[in-house]
Amino acid sequence: MLSHRSRLREIREEQGVTQRELVERMDITQPIISALEPGDLGRSGLATLKSYVEALGGTVEVTAIYCGA
Structure with a gap:
């Protein structure tokens, strides 16, 4: 799941x-977008999220935070 609530649809x-x-920009199916927008990465994964964001002109930045390491 994406943190808090996804703003993908809003954006x-x-x-x-x-x-x-x-769907046309990303060359994927509509059900994948429907699942991704509320924050369910499911089997789509980070690559699909990255494609979604880039299709709207954005970039993705990933930060790893380790607690107690």
Whole structure:
């Protein structure tokens, strides 16, 4: 799961992009986007999240935090 709640749908809608347009940009299926937007990476993984963000003109930064290490 993505932390807190996912803003992916909100950002997509702010840009005026439909799920159908995003499907075409990413060359994936609509159910994957429907699962990803509420924060469920499931089997899609980080690569799909990265593609989603980049299709909307953003970048992804990953930070690893180790507690007690």
